[in-house]
Amino acid sequence: MIEEKIPYKIYLSENELPRQWYNLRADMINKPAPLLNPKTMKPITKEELSGVFCDELIDQELDENTPYFDIPTPIRDFYKMFRPAPLIRAYCLEEKLGTPAKIYYKFEGNNTSGSHKLNSAIAQAYYAKEQGLKGVTTETGAGQWGTALSMASAYFGLDCKVYMVKVSYEQKPFRREVMRTYGASVTPSPSMETEVGRKILEKFPGTTGSLGCAISEAVEKASTTEGYRYVLGSVLNQVLLHQTVIGLETKAALDKYNVKADIIIGCAGGGSNLGGLIAPFMREKIKGVRDYRIIAVEPESCPSFTRGKYTYDYCDTGMICPLAKMYTLGSGFIPAATHSGGLRYHGMNPILSQLYDDGLMEAVTVKQTEVFAAAQEFARVEGILPAPESSHAIKVAIDEALKCKETGEEKTIVFGLTGTGYFDMVAYQRFNDGKMTDYAPTDEEIEKGFASLPNLDL
Amino acid sequence: MIEEKIPYKIYLSENELPRQWYNLRADMINKPAPLLNPKTMKPITKEELSGVFCDELIDQELDENTPYFDIPTPIRDFYKMFRPAPLIRAYCLEEKLGTPAKIYYKFEGNNTSGSHKLNSAIAQAYYAKEQGLKGVTTETGAGQWGTALSMASAYFGLDCKVYMVKVSYEQKPFRREVMRTYGASVTPSPSMETEVGRKILEKFPGTTGSLGCAISEAVEKASTTEGYRYVLGSVLNQVLLHQTVIGLETKAALDKYNVKADIIIGCAGGGSNLGGLIAPFMREKIKGVRDYRIIAVEPESCPSFTRGKYTYDYCDTGMICPLAKMYTLGSGFIPAATHSGGLRYHGMNPILSQLYDDGLMEAVTVKQTEVFAAAQEFARVEGILPAPESSHAIKVAIDEALKCKETGEEKTIVFGLTGTGYFDMVAYQRFNDGKMTDYAPTDEEIEKGFASLPNLDL
Numbered sequence: 001m002i003e004e005k006i007p008y009k010i011y012l013s014e015n016e017l018p019r020q021w022y023n024l025r026a027d028m029i030n031k032p033a034p035l036l037n038p039k040t041m042k043p044i045t046k047e048e049l050s051g052v053f054c055d056e057l058i059d060q061e062l063d064e065n066t067p068y069f070d071i072p073t074p075i076r077d078f079y080k081m082f083r084p085a086p087l088i089r090a091y092c093l094e095e096k097l098g099t100p101a102k103i104y105y106k107f108e109g110n111n112t113s114g115s116h117k118l119n120s121a122i123a124q125a126y127y128a129k130e131q132g133l134k135g136v137t138t139e140t141g142a143g144q145w146g147t148a149l150s151m152a153s154a155y156f157g158l159d160c161k162v163y164m165v166k167v168s169y170e171q172k173p174f175r176r177e178v179m180r181t182y183g184a185s186v187t188p189s190p191s192m193e194t195e196v197g198r199k200i201l202e203k204f205p206g207t208t209g210s211l212g213c214a215i216s217e218a219v220e221k222a223s224t225t226e227g228y229r230y231v232l233g234s235v236l237n238q239v240l241l242h243q244t245v246i247g248l249e250t251k252a253a254l255d256k257y258n259v260k261a262d263i264i265i266g267c268a269g270g271g272s273n274l275g276g277l278i279a280p281f282m283r284e285k286i287k288g289v290r291d292y293r294i295i296a297v298e299p300e301s302c303p304s305f306t307r308g309k310y311t312y313d314y315c316d317t318g319m320i321c322p323l324a325k326m327y328t329l330g331s332g333f334i335p336a337a338t339h340s341g342g343l344r345y346h347g348m349n350p351i352l353s354q355l356y357d358d359g360l361m362e363a364v365t366v367k368q369t370e371v372f373a374a375a376q377e378f379a380r381v382e383g384i385l386p387a388p389e390s391s392h393a394i395k396v397a398i399d400e401a402l403k404c405k406e407t408g409e410e411k412t413i414v415f416g417l418t419g420t421g422y423f424d425m426v427a428y429q430r431f432n433d434g435k436m437t438d439y440a441p442t443d444e445e446i447e448k449g450f451a452s453l454p455n456l457d458l
Numbered sequence: 459m460i461e462e463k464i465p466y467k468i469y470l471s472e473n474e475l476p477r478q479w480y481n482l483r484a485d486m487i488n489k490p491a492p493l494l495n496p497k498t499m500k501p502i503t504k505e506e507l508s509g510v511f512c513d514e515l516i517d518q519e520l521d522e523n524t525p526y527f528d529i530p531t532p533i534r535d536f537y538k539m540f541r542p543a544p545l546i547r548a549y550c551l552e553e554k555l556g557t558p559a560k561i562y563y564k565f566e567g568n569n570t571s572g573s574h575k576l577n578s579a580i581a582q583a584y585y586a587k588e589q590g591l592k593g594v595t596t597e598t599g600a601g602q603w604g605t606a607l608s609m610a611s612a613y614f615g616l617d618c619k620v621y622m623v624k625v626s627y628e629q630k631p632f633r634r635e636v637m638r639t640y641g642a643s644v645t646p647s648p649s650m651e652t653e654v655g656r657k658i659l660e661k662f663p664g665t666t667g668s669l670g671c672a673i674s675e676a677v678e679k680a681s682t683t684e685g686y687r688y689v690l691g692s693v694l695n696q697v698l699l700h701q702t703v704i705g706l707e708t709k710a711a712l713d714k715y716n717v718k719a720d721i722i723i724g725c726a727g728g729g730s731n732l733g734g735l736i737a738p739f740m741r742e743k744i745k746g747v748r749d750y751r752i753i754a755v756e757p758e759s760c761p762s763f764t765r766g767k768y769t770y771d772y773c774d775t776g777m778i779c780p781l782a783k784m785y786t787l788g789s790g791f792i793p794a795a796t797h798s799g800g801l802r803y804h805g806m807n808p809i810l811s812q813l814y815d816d817g818l819m820e821a822v823t824v825k826q827t828e829v830f831a832a833a834q835e836f837a838r839v840e841g842i843l844p845a846p847e848s849s850h851a852i853k854v855a856i857d858e859a860l861k862c863k864e865t866g867e868e869k870t871i872v873f874g875l876t877g878t879g880y881f882d883m884v885a886y887q888r889f890n891d892g893k894m895t896d897y898a899p900t901d902e903e904i905e906k907g908f909a910s911l912p913n914l915d916l
Contacts, residue, residue, distance in 0.1 A: 007472045008538040014465045080466040081550075081841040092539075092613075110568050112843040112878070154838040155550075174632075174883040178843060180890045181834055376639055380612040383539040385570040385636060420570070422880045425632040432638045 008091060010253040012084035018248040019071055021241045023060075024279045024351055026067035027286050030358055032237070032350035033325035035061075036312060041456060044322045052222060052321075054229050056127040060238040069241065071123075072130075078122045078155060082111035083245065087253040088417075092381040094401070101404035102259070103397060105417040106250045106277065107384065112178070115387065115419030116273045117148035117233050120242035124231040125152035134227035135159030139189065139214035142168055143175025143423070144342065145233035150184035161228070163189040163217045166209035175423050189214040196220050212331075215316045234270030235315060235324075235349050243276025250414065251280045261292060263400055265415040267392035268296040268305065268363070269342050271349030277416040278361070285360060294361040295400075296352070297392040299371070300440045301339040304329055304348045305356055305363035307446055312456050313347055323454065326353040332452025336439040339368065340427035341388030346449065366395045367438040372431040374398055375421070387419040388427055466549060468711040470542035476706040477529055479699045481518075482737045482809055484525035485744050488816055490695070490808035491783035493519075494770060499914060502780045510680060510779075512687050514585040518696040527699065529581075530588075536580045536613060540569035541703065545711040546875075550839040552859070559862035561855060562717070563875040564708045564735065565842065570636070573845065573877030574731045575606035575691050578700035582689040583610035592685035593617030597647065597672035600626055601633025601881070602800065603691035608642035618642040619686070621649070621675045624667035633881050647672040654678050670789075673774045692728030693773060693782075693807055701734025708872065709738045719750060721858055723873040725850035726754040726763065726821070727800050729807030735874040736819070743818060752819040753858075754810070755850040757829070758898045759797040762787055762806045763814055763821035765904055770914050771805055781912065784811040790910025794897040797826065798885035799846030804907065824853045825896040830889040832856055833879070845877040846885055 025031055034043035049058045060069060071079075090103040108116035128136050135158050140146030146162040153160035162184050169176055169188040179186050189209045190197040194217045200207060207213075215232075222230035233239060254261060264281050266274035274296055284290045296305055304327045313328040315321040328347035335344040348356075355361050375391035377398070378384070386394060393415040404411050421428060430436045441449075483489055492501040507516045518527060529537075548561040566574035586594050593616050598604030604620040611618035620642050627634055627646035637644050647667045648655040652675045658665060665671075673690075680688035691697060712719060722739050724732035732754055742748045754763055762785045771786040773779040786805035793802040806814075813819050833849035835856070836842070844852060855873040862869050879886065888894045899907075 008535075009472070011469050014467070077466075077549075078841075081546075112837065112841055112880075114880075151838075151841060155841075173887065174880075177883040177887045177890060178880075181843060181886050182838055379570070380609075380640055383536075383570055383609060383613075385639065422570075422572075422632075422636075425635040428639050429631065429635045432635060 006089050006257050009086040009088050010257065011086055012249060012252055014080050014084070016252060017076060017079060017084050018245050019076070020068040021071060022244040022248060022279050022283070023063065023067055023069060023241055024275070024282060025064040025237070027283050028354065029286065030354055031064050032354040035322040035324055038314065038319060038321070038323055052219060052230050054124070054127045054131050054133070056130065057124060057238050060241055061236060072126060075123055075126050079245070082118065084249045085110065087250055090382055093378060096381045097398065097401050097405065099401040099405040100408060100410045101401040102410065102412045103401055104412070104414045106246055106414070107417045108246060109384065109387070109417065109420035113144065113148035113151055114422060115144050115148070116243060116246060116276070117145050118151060119245050120233060120239045120272065121148035121152040122155065123242045125149065125156050125158055128229055128231070129156040129158055133158070133229055135161060136231045137161045137163070137218040137222040137228055138231050138233070139163045139211060139218045141165050141211050142172055142342065143179065144419070146184070146186070147175050147178050148233065149231065150179040150182035153184065154182040160184040161221060162186045163191065163214040165189055165211055165214050172423070189217050191217060193217070194220045212316060216320060219320050234272045235345065235347065237349065237351055239272040240275035240349055240351055243272045244279040246273065246276040246416065247279045247281065250277060259412060260290070261414045262411040263293045263295065263413045265295045265297060265393045265396050265400070265413065267343060267389050267416070267418065268298045268348065269389060270345045271352040273416055273418045275349055275352050282355065282360065295396060296356070296361060296363040297396045298363060298365050299339060299343050299392060300365040300367050300438065302329070302335040302344050303365050304346065306365050308348070309450060309453070310353060310357050311453060313453055315347065324350045326350050327356060328453070329446065330449035330452040333449030336441070338437050338439050340430070341424060343389050343392065364396060366392055369436050369438050371395050372428070372436060384417070385421045386417060387421045388424050390416070390418040393417070464547055464715050467544040467546050468715065469544055470707060470710055472538050472542070474710060475534060475537060475542050476703050477534070478526040479529060480702040480706060480737050480741070481521065481525055481527060481699055482702070482733070482740060483522040483695070485741050486812065487744065488812055489522050490812040493780040493782055496772065496777060496779070496781055510677060510688050512582070512585045512589050512591070514588065515582060515696050518699055519694060530584060533581055533584050537703070540576065542707045543568065545708055548840055551836060554839045555856065555859050555863065557859040557863040558866060558868045559859040560868065560870045561859055562870070562872045564704055564872070565875045566704060567842065567845070567875065567878035571602065571606035571609055572880060573602050573606070574701060574704060574734070575603050576609060577703050578691060578697045578730065579606035579610040580613065581700045583607065583614050583616055586687055586689070587614040587616055591616070591687055593619060594689045595619045595621070595676040595680040595686055596689050596691070597621045597669060597676045599623050599669050600630055600800065601637065602877070604642070604644070605633050605636050606691065607689065608637040608640035611642065612640040619679060620644045621647040621672040623647055623669055623672050630881070647675050649675060651675070652678045670774060674778060677778050692730045693803065693805065695807065695809055697730040698733035698807055698809055701730045702737040704731065704734040704874065705737045705739065708735065712872070717870060718748070719872045720869040721751045721753065721871045723753045723755060723851045723854050723858070723871065725801060725847050725874070725876065726756045726806065727847060728803045729810040731874055731876045733807055733810050740813065740818065753854060754814070754819060754821040755854045756821060756823050757797060757801050757850060758823045758825050758896065760787070760793040760802050761823045762804065764823050766806070767908060767911070768811060768815050769911060771911055773805065782808045784808050785814060786911070787904065788907035788910040791907030794899070796895050796897050798888070799882060801847050801850065822854060824850055827894050827896050829853050830886070830894060842875070843879045844875060845879045846882050848874070848876040851875070
């Protein structure tokens with residue numbers, strides 16, 4: 001391999017770290033539909049949200065007109081510990097594939113949370129601190145978001161209370177210990193600490209918990225404890241706003257070397273990393289500056305975009321949080337038990353849902369075994385062991401690069417590598433042992449999920 | 459916190475990646491004593507080593523005069539995936555401690571092996587490939603070195619056979635799965651695959667293995683299989699040579715900002731990371747260009763420098779490998795079972811041993827619980843969850859910074875942060891639960907280790 005003009009890793013300097021987040025809604029022609037109050041089914045107000053969320057974050061959640069929000073200096077200082085994140089040219093993968101395509105990936109895994117989640121965790125912790133709060137509550141499944149929030153809370157001296165789904169708490173103790181090392185209190189959910197937890201435990205004494213139950217406990221704890229608010233790590237527009245730091249850096253790095261992207265690819269669970277990555281590119285697409293193919297990749301077993309409905313739905317299974325208009329499988333949809341990693345959320349961020357409905361982006365599903373095979377291939381040539389979530393994007397990036405090999409086109413492909421798989425070795429083991437399987441929900445299972453949709457007359 | 463002239467992270471460009479490793483022996487006034495053939499007790503020759511080690515690596519091992527070795531382009535290309543590694547200014551830690559000291563750390567953990575081990579693994583795999591070999595064998599305890607070698611072998615398409623101490627294979631399955639994901643075959647040791655393994659299993663049917671036994675199996679496998687050689691991850695001079703990329707980058711980054719270090723601190727197990735970090739600074743110290751305090755930090759439970767003897771000893775418990783003159787506790791020394799993480803090797807690299815004996819560097823021991831307390835403090839302000847090994851250096855860096863706070867001196871402290879603790883959460887859990895203990899070997903235990911030293915009449 002020869003010395004190339006474009007380095008393996010493009011690092012922006014700390015001075016080039018974005019000073020503002022970009023609010024994509026400001027440039028959208030069709031704005032996402034407003035959130036609804038679950039009690040009144042009317043658009044929710046700041047006042048109605050203020051018992052649960054931090055004030056500044058509510059402003060960010062509801063504002064669809066301000067194009068840029070300043071990133072406060074303490075958040076930028078924290079970002080400097082792990083940002084600007086590198087944009088990596090996948091020379092070794094290109095060579096392995098024998099493709100004329102140029103492949104780049106934005107790597108968000110070089111921090112102890114292991115993913116992009118920290119970008120929003122530190123912002124949410126900062127605003128909680130600024131508001132004079134004592135602490136924050138949240139739920140976590142496998143623990144990626146809980147880890148990020150624990151780190152952010154430790155930095156600002158906030159108390160952090162994480163409700164962790166009991167089965168994960170017991171079977172995946174390592175992320176739990178990372179959270180504890182950062183000073184968070186981690187409670188297996190359901191717990192005796194909340195009314196909703198006690199009720200569930202009474203009804204189902206042996207339950208191993210669910211994300212829906214953990215959310216309900218975290219929300220109850222926040223709204224009944226003086227000086228606490230509830231925060232969460234995806235789906236909401238505020239989270240997508242914070243994650244635009246990913247896309248802004250990516251675009252700045254490409255611009256620095258005068259590289260024009262053709263295809264942007266990201267994995268899609270709740271949608272915050274995807275939305276953050278594509279935001280500045282989508283802006284150019286909307287404004288007619290440049291056309292991009294933008295591809296959301298979702299797991300076959302949880303296909304919100306590709307098999308979901310675009311309608312109002314609850315964001316949580318407990319139906320406490322506001323309703324959002326989004327592509328959804330219904331809050332009662334249950335992904336296959338064989339599905340590994342994240343990306344198991346039933347709905348999709350409202351901004352992305354609107355963009356998809358407007359035909360501004362594509363969505364594809366991929367099979368789990370193909371995702372892990374792509375992850376392994378990537379790890380062996382590019383060095384980084386990717387998170388299962390991120391590997392969905394890898395799979396489609398490889399597919400697109402192989403298409404270029406057939407056609408001879410030298411397309412530039414950019415994908416988001418959201419994190420590392422160091423805490424996902426149980427899933428890798430299943431793959432290494434040849435025991436991983438694929439699963440697509442049947443039409444009946446999809447219909448069953450839709451049956452949980454609210455019956456609204458709007 | 460204000461924008462400072464020196465960034466949080468100093469990144470060299472890829473063009474500034476060192477083009478040569480530095481052979482510190484060339485500038486040493488007292489050279490380290492030669493390795494001895496365990497059969498003849500005479501200085502070992504290239505021919506005698508060639509059945510076990512790769513030819514080019516033997517040259518590097520034995521050469522004490524060539525000051526610089528070119529880093530071959532394929533190795534530099536691989537380095538570019540994770541190097542130059544950042545030199546980080548610990549602004550947040552300084553603020554937390556309220557010290558006038560300036561603290562920098564060289565962070566080697568931003569790669570999937572999670573440590574500096576990859577610097578030498580890729581070099582050793584490259585030379586094996588160049589020699590036309592089919593594969594390499596090695597042993598691993600908790601799996602850090604095995605992981606690095608698996609990654610390097612996958613990159614060059616070499617077969618990689620790892621003998622993993624059985625108790626770790628069973629109780630720490632995650633690093634094992636990382637190795638398997640990179641295509642390595644991982645065998646719990648002792649195994650039925652080797653003569654030595656079969657003998658041990660016959661004698662001790664229920665044994666959970668030891669590093670000494672795994673080394674013996676790996677060496678036997680390499681020397682009895684066509685096209686295979688044995689490689690290892692520390693102690694040897696060749697490994698220290700490859701690790702000088704750490705120190706060379708560190709010095710280049712400091713020079714770039716005209717920063718003069720006063721104190722250099724590294725943790726010491728077999729010594730390769732410490733030797734790699736300090737090499738270019740030691741060169742200046744030997745040549746009288748600038749004086750540095752250089753501090754090796756070892757665990758209280760395995761104090762090779764501070765309580766060992768400077769004498770010839772076996773490098774492996776199986777007494778198959780050459781003997782080295784080094785600070786050693788005796789190959790029969792057994793660290794306390796309560797000791798976590800690495801740094802449990804009985805001896806110290808011969809170069810470092812000579813430098814220490816010449817009074818060119820200091821050594822201190824630290825208690826395990828203090829190390830984990832320092833690790834936790836560091837993680838909460840600097841974001842990175844450090845490896846237990848690396849945290850030995852953190853502890854002493856904090857101690858030195860606090861001394862500066864007392865005296866008001868603005869010293870510049872540089873330490874090596876060799877890796878991340880993501881696969882060490884069992885030890886962190888013990889600390890979080892308040893169950894971690896300290897242990898210093900008794901004089902009797904030290905004497906018992908010395909009793910295993912060879913009785914040489916040299």
